[in-house]
Structures are given as structure tokens and as C-alpha cells.
Amino acid sequence: MSWENTNVLITGGLGFIGSTLAHDLAELDASVTLLDAKLEDYGANPANVDTIRDNVTIVEADLRDVKDVAPYVTQSDVVFHLAAQLSRTVSNENPATDAEINCQGFLNVLSVAKSATDSPRIVFTSSQAVVGRPASLPFDETTQAAPLDVYGANKRAGELYCNLYYESHGVPTVAVRLTNVYGPRAQLSNPNYGVINNFIAAALRDETLTVFEPGTMKRDFVYVRDITRGLRCLGFEQRAVGERYTLGTGDATTIYDLAEAIVDTAGSGSVKLVPWPDDWESIQVGDLRSDPSKMCDHFDWEPETDLTEGLVETIDYYRDNLEAYL
Amino acid sequence: MSWENTNVLITGGLGFIGSTLAHDLAELDASVTLLDAKLEDYGANPANVDTIRDNVTIVEADLRDVKDVAPYVTQSDVVFHLAAQLSRTVSNENPATDAEINCQGFLNVLSVAKSATDSPRIVFTSSQAVVGRPASLPFDETTQAAPLDVYGANKRAGELYCNLYYESHGVPTVAVRLTNVYGPRAQLSNPNYGVINNFIAAALRDETLTVFEPGTMKRDFVYVRDITRGLRCLGFEQRAVGERYTLGTGDATTIYDLAEAIVDTAGSGSVKLVPWPDDWESIQVGDLRSDPSKMCDHFDWEPETDLTEGLVETIDYYRDNLEAYL
Structure with missing residues (x-):
């Protein structure tokens, strides 16, 4: 190309x-x-x-x-x-x-x-x-x-x-x-955009990552x-x-496992389960996982970065640039 | 009710x-x-x-x-x-x-x-x-x-x-x-809204109703x-x-037949076939006919006014009120 x-x-x-x-x-x-x-x-x-x-x-x-x-x-x-x-x-x-x-x-x-x-x-x-x-x-x-x-x-x-x-x-x-x-350059602190980046911000500040119970909902990160x-x-x-x-990756990870992985990678922060806020329930959609086969069939596209590796790169980036994203 | x-x-x-x-x-x-x-x-x-x-x-x-x-x-x-x-x-x-x-x-x-x-x-x-x-x-x-x-x-x-x-x-x-x-109270003269009302206006003014060739496209009026x-x-x-x-009615009528019916009902005007304008072709969608069975099943709704009767009522209305719609 x-x-x-x-x-x-x-x-x-x-x-x-x-x-x-x-x-x-x-x-x-x-x-x-x-x-x-x-x-x-x-x-x-x-x-x-x-x-x-x-x-x-x-x-x-x-x-x-x-x-x-x-x-x-x-x-x-x-x-x-x-x-x-x-x-x-x-x-x-x-x-x-x-x-x-x-x-x-x-x-x-x-x-x-x-x-x-x-x-x-x-x-x-x-x-x-x-x-x-x-x-x-x-x-x-x-x-x-x-x-x-x-x-x-x-x-x-x-x-x-x-x-x-x-x-x-x-x-x-x-x-x-x-x-x-997810990845570097997302805004970290706005609660309306992306659970993963809010979690990273909390972990880097050694704060609590709040996961809504039971934390088993899966997403394709x-x-x-x-x-x-x-x-x-x-x-x-x-x-x-x-x-x-x-x-998407075609895989899915629970929100709880995501939070734990972020705390592990960052080496700081902790995970806590809390009840769902009442007014959030209506827009919850259960598990989601994609099938990106058409991208693979047409263009040999495949996801190359797994969650562990992606979190390391993301957290390294924010550790070096945290000021610009808070 | x-x-x-x-x-x-x-x-x-x-x-x-x-x-x-x-x-x-x-x-x-x-x-x-x-x-x-x-x-x-x-x-x-x-x-x-x-x-x-x-x-x-x-x-x-x-x-x-x-x-x-x-x-x-x-x-x-x-x-x-x-x-x-x-x-x-x-x-x-x-x-x-x-x-x-x-x-x-x-x-x-x-x-x-x-x-x-x-x-x-x-x-x-x-x-x-x-x-x-x-x-x-x-x-x-x-x-x-x-x-x-x-x-x-x-x-x-x-x-x-x-x-x-x-x-x-x-x-x-x-x-x-x-x-x-279609029916009484639609605007008649704006070419962007509804072929049927433009036709009625033309017929009542004893003008030509322009039908794009071949006029066989059907619609559910x-x-x-x-x-x-x-x-x-x-x-x-x-x-x-x-x-x-x-x-909808569940029936369909060609544009040409519609034009003829309007001229017949009004007792004035004439129908003429002309070539499609080039720039109109892209939004033509072929024939359309609806199936209103769910309305019928749930509420015993059925269309009660056929095209002949509807055109008589419509044209009578506009004949009496033409000034207000041109």
C-alpha cells in the first residue's frame, strides 16, 4: 500500500x-x-x-x-x-x-x-x-x-x-x-468515554477501579x-x-478481568465491585463479541496485539504522558 | 373509541x-x-x-x-x-x-x-x-x-x-x-411533493399531465x-x-393509469408521455405495493375508499377550493 x-x-x-x-x-x-x-x-x-x-x-x-x-x-x-x-x-x-x-x-x-x-x-x-x-x-x-x-x-x-x-x-x-x-491518546478522565481508559487513569493514580457487580459482562477490547x-x-x-x-478481536473479556489486568500491569490501584447505579441499567446490552472474518477474508487483516501486550503499551504511554490526559 | x-x-x-x-x-x-x-x-x-x-x-x-x-x-x-x-x-x-x-x-x-x-x-x-x-x-x-x-x-x-x-x-x-x-388538503403546486396532487392541479387547469415514459411504474395510492x-x-x-x-391499500396502480383516471374524473386536462429527466433516474425505486395485513389482523382496519371514489372526492374538494391551494 x-x-x-x-x-x-x-x-x-x-x-x-x-x-x-x-x-x-x-x-x-x-x-x-x-x-x-x-x-x-x-x-x-x-x-x-x-x-x-x-x-x-x-x-x-x-x-x-x-x-x-x-x-x-x-x-x-x-x-x-x-x-x-x-x-x-x-x-x-x-x-x-x-x-x-x-x-x-x-x-x-x-x-x-x-x-x-x-x-x-x-x-x-x-x-x-x-x-x-x-x-x-x-x-x-x-x-x-x-x-x-x-x-x-x-x-x-x-x-x-x-x-x-x-x-x-x-x-x-x-x-x-x-x-x-483502547490504547494511547484516548482521553482518560471523562466518565462518558470508555471504561478502559477510566480504569487506567484510576490505576495510575493508585485509586480504586470501580466495577459494577457482578463484573461478568464481556466486551471485545x-x-x-x-x-x-x-x-x-x-x-x-x-x-x-x-x-x-x-x-474487533473476535474475543471477549469480562470487565472484572479487564480491571484486574490493568491493576496488574500498572502495578498500582485496586479493584472493587459495587452495585449498578439504577439509571444505568436501561442501556446495558449484555455481552458483546465481534466476528471480523470479512476483514480477514478480504484483506488478511487480523488483530496482532493481544490485551496483555496492548495494556502494557497503553499504560507505558500514559505513565510518560499522564499530565496531558487528565 | x-x-x-x-x-x-x-x-x-x-x-x-x-x-x-x-x-x-x-x-x-x-x-x-x-x-x-x-x-x-x-x-x-x-x-x-x-x-x-x-x-x-x-x-x-x-x-x-x-x-x-x-x-x-x-x-x-x-x-x-x-x-x-x-x-x-x-x-x-x-x-x-x-x-x-x-x-x-x-x-x-x-x-x-x-x-x-x-x-x-x-x-x-x-x-x-x-x-x-x-x-x-x-x-x-x-x-x-x-x-x-x-x-x-x-x-x-x-x-x-x-x-x-x-x-x-x-x-x-x-x-x-x-x-x-392522496386526498384533499395536500398542496398542489410544489413539484417536490406528490405526483398525484400535481396531476390534479394540472387537470383542473386543463393542462397537460406529464408522465415519464413508459408510465408503467406502480404505486400504492x-x-x-x-x-x-x-x-x-x-x-x-x-x-x-x-x-x-x-x-396502504395492498393494491397498486401505474402512473399512467393514475393520470388517465384523474383526467377522466376531472373532465379536463390531457396525459402526455415524456422521457425521464436524467437526474431523476437515480432515485427511482421501481414498483411499490404494501401489505397492510397487520393493521387488518390487529384492528380490523381495511382501506374503504378505492381510487375511483377517492379521486372524485379529492377533485370535488379542489374544484371548490382551488384558490387556497395554488
Whole structure:
């Protein structure tokens, strides 16, 4: 795969996955533009791109203003659409904002791509939230949509937008359902984003990692570098156009085991089981585990970093950079 | 069914279906509030409620401003959500506006309903646009979503919102997929809304009804009074809560035959076949015909007005009120 001189736009480029992908692509000599609205609490962190600042272009713009983003979409060969409202809790408390960012914002990207003389490829990151509480596991890209939260419903809308802009307007779109992604560069302290990073923050501060009883709920935790390697396939390979994929490890770990592994790796912190808060129960979805076979079949993609190794790399990163993430 | 003293809110209440439903419910002594943003070109027409003006409350408010609509949703027993961006063409030209009205606007209604002490029932009108070009006909409420336009994708999001607000938050929602609805009180002259009404306008002005070649595409044309009778079931019957239905006749008529029937009924106008405009082809979806069996099984609902009779009533109405609709 040669990315040399390819014009790449990453929306949400200062965030966790977007900035990690930017590191990959800058190293591969792509011409990388990072677009980010820097919304408070949404995960944008300039520290994420400190070491590649001279190799990328950073633009502060909000996808909700189509005219602000149009020139950047138009001049791209590939757009990785990572910008999103990411919290299920926030999506239920403020559903209109979720729709504004995750529906309107993405539609703005697609409509500009449609109007471009040479439409850029659009890689859309969907979520396991689309499948809700599936009848059987593992789930994959064909599993019926049955979201239990507004976030999941709007991510499903995004998948449908991908289909129709490809089918009806010829925009080369790709959608991919992600499981629970962890790794360096995620924000640590916002309780609405990712149990794993909250746990790491607690462990590094030698605090208690609070696991809701009985802690046996399983999730498919996937390391961010495996995700960005998968995204690069989807941005590059011709076969991906018009398709939908699933990116996860295919394995699952209980929340309790995850917390213990983090405490062990960090060498600090402790794990405590506590009762579920009443108001959280309604959005719990039981176990989740993905089947990423289609990625493997089409592109020989496989997860390469197991949880033990991924936690070591993640905790090492935050130990060295903790100030920037709290 | 007694609607006496039931507090009913109809969003889009000055529009075609909303105002027709208002006539029904005012006659049944419901306490009816019509909420409408009166957006230009969206079908709101004060003439639609001229004869019931003293029996209903009319509020001008936009669903996109949650605080403006919250009090009206909160104090309702039943909300019929008819307000929408309705044109597939507009949805593709201005997708963000479609999402703003059809996603955000509806989410505002649902989130207010969720927060209410006693959540009103929400009846959501979805569309056959959700199913796109189905693999087989007839389609129904279980047919897989595969929208070919942003309008259909966002209507699908609305269906998913209904499911999740019911499942996760206990809001009593009902969704219903409508086919091509026609009848009195639709706007006649906007080319983006409904072939049937454009045809009627042309016939009444003794103009040419332009049918795109070969005119053999079939649609399931359903009379608006059959729709509002169905909507009243869905707003009233306990069995409907948490369910999704389909409302159509189960029959289909070609566009050419429709045009001829309109010319015959009006006694004026003529039909002409012309080539498809190039840019319209991409959103054509082939034939469509619904299966409304679930409505029939659950509520003994059946379409009562056939196309011939419906066209007579519709054309009679517009002949008497043409000024108000051009």
C-alpha cells in the first residue's frame, strides 16, 4: 500500500483514533489534514499530535458548517470520518446534539463528496452500538440493527447514508463497525468515554477501579493500532468500496478481568465491585463479541496485539504522558 | 373509541395528513392542539383548518427548538408526529436540513415525552421510502430497510428511535410506514411533493399531465381518510404500543393509469408521455405495493375508499377550493 502523496482528510483528527491514524499515515508520507472542531469534552487533544505537528495540516472547523469543511473534503482522495459524538449516555440526555453531529455532520461530508468532480473515498466508523443486544454472538456487519440508544440509532443512519450515497450517487463509501477500542491518546478522565481508559487513569493514580457487580459482562477490547491498520485497508483497497465490515478481536473479556489486568500491569490501584447505579441499567446490552472474518477474508487483516501486550503499551504511554490526559 | 377530552397534539397540524386527522378528532370531541412551524414550501396551509378553527388550538412552533415545543408535548395524552421534511429530492439536495427536521425534531419530541411524568403516546409516521427497492413485493413493516435517499434513511432512524425509546425508556411509541397518500388538503403546486396532487392541479387547469415514459411504474395510492382512520387506531388501541405497522391499500396502480383516471374524473386536462429527466433516474425505486395485513389482523382496519371514489372526492374538494391551494 503506498500512501505517498495521497491527500487524506481525517475528521476528528485530534481525537483518539483519528490522531493515531494520523501518526500511521504521516509515517507513510501521506499528505494528511486533520480537521477537528475541538469541542469541549469530545476527546480532541493537541498533545495527541505533538510529535507529528510539522508533518500534518491542522484545521479547526465544525462539520455542522458545511461551507467550512467543503474545501477540505473536496481536495481529498480519502476521508476518514472519525468525528462524532461518542457517548451513549450523552446521546440519550441530549439526543438532538447527537443527531446534529452524527447525522447532519456526516451528511455534510457526504453531500460535499457527492458534488466533487472526483468524489473522495469516505471511510465511516460505525459502532457495535448499532446491533444493541443481538440474539446471538458473535455479531458482524450483517447483524440486524437494533440499537438501544440514540448513539446507536444515528450510527445506523450513518451506515444507511453510506449505502445510499454509494448506490444512488456513486460516492465510494466504506462503513465499519468498531468494538471497544483502547490504547494511547484516548482521553482518560471523562466518565462518558470508555471504561478502559477510566480504569487506567484510576490505576495510575493508585485509586480504586470501580466495577459494577457482578463484573461478568464481556466486551471485545481491541487495540487502537489494530484498528488503524484496518482503517488503512478500508481507505486503500479497491475491494472495500461499497462494503461494510466489522473490526474487533473476535474475543471477549469480562470487565472484572479487564480491571484486574490493568491493576496488574500498572502495578498500582485496586479493584472493587459495587452495585449498578439504577439509571444505568436501561442501556446495558449484555455481552458483546465481534466476528471480523470479512476483514480477514478480504484483506488478511487480523488483530496482532493481544490485551496483555496492548495494556502494557497503553499504560507505558500514559505513565510518560499522564499530565496531558487528565 | 372515545376521544372525548383526550389531549391530542398533532405536529405538522396544518399540513395535509395532520389537518385531516385534526378534522376527524375535532369531530370526536378530542382536545386538539395543532403545532406547525409554517415553513415555506412544507405544506402548512391555514385553509386546511378553516372550518375547525374554533375547535382546535393552533400553535406556531418549530420542533427544532425543544423548549418551544416541550410544554405542548408534556401536556398531551397522544402525539401524532406528522411534521417532517417530505421530499426525497430536497433530502438529497439538502440532507442536513432533512436530518435537522426529521431526526433532531423528532428526537426533541421523544426526549420531552421521556421526561414527562406521564409520557404521551407517540405515533410516528414513517414511509415506504425506508424499504427502497425491495427484493419482493408487497413490502410490510418487517421488510428490511434499504433506503435509496436521505429522506428514507432518516425515516428509518425515526423507526429505530421509536423502538429504543420504548425498549429503553418506556415511552409508548408506535411507528407506521405509509405508502403514497392522496386526498384533499395536500398542496398542489410544489413539484417536490406528490405526483398525484400535481396531476390534479394540472387537470383542473386543463393542462397537460406529464408522465415519464413508459408510465408503467406502480404505486400504492391510499386515500387520506383511510390513513387518518388507521392513525386513530394507532393512537388509541393498547395493542399498538411498541409496534410497527404498514398503512396502504395492498393494491397498486401505474402512473399512467393514475393520470388517465384523474383526467377522466376531472373532465379536463390531457396525459402526455415524456422521457425521464436524467437526474431523476437515480432515485427511482421501481414498483411499490404494501401489505397492510397487520393493521387488518390487529384492528380490523381495511382501506374503504378505492381510487375511483377517492379521486372524485379529492377533485370535488379542489374544484371548490382551488384558490387556497395554488
